[in-house]
Amino acid sequence: GEDVEQSLFLSVREGDSSVINCTYTDSSSTYLYWYKQEPGAGLQLLTYIFSNMDMKQDQRLTVLLNKKDKHLSLRIADTQTGDSAIYFCAESYTGTASKLTFGTGTRLQVTL
């Protein structure tokens, strides 16, 4: 079955790094994604990683994928108050055209 899990809440101080974790169960995942949802807004794609990669860096964002442990993480360097939002990981996999399976979301709170 498909199951994507995330911790519910993370609080960090402005300027620190944030690490948001995600575990998934389907080993046939092809792409894994991180979406951001700000209050009152829809989900916005932040970054993604192909399943044959183990790391991807995009400015302040670093995605790490441990396929053996089915663990995905998103690191945000120099976290800013504007990064406060809910972060969802999602996966897509071969054979289920178009379908994304989302995690439950992690609420990131950035304090001064």
Added chain:
Amino acid sequence: DAMVIQNPRYQVTQFGKPVTLSCSQTLNHNVMYWYQQKSSQAPKLLFHYYDKDFNNEADTPDNFQSRRPNTSFCFLDIRSPGLGDAAMYLCATSRERRTSYNEQFFGPGTRLTVL
């Protein structure tokens, strides 16, 4: 700006009274999706349209229907809303239906309250 628009942003309906939520897109994407998102839960795919081809998820209740009269518009009809249908409803689009990379573009959502 090309975008996904949902109307209304907030909808209140009565138990059992049919309600329709609307989504439109200016991206000219072939695929449109409807998700249900309850508080502190993952968005759950209800169905999607690939062009005019309707694809229902196996566990979507019959109470939920959808229409896509043209490329730009897609509607979610809830025939007899129950209290358990109160949620945020998200519309999304993607350019094509793929088995690989699939970026979806989301609207802001419609929050449905059932009294």
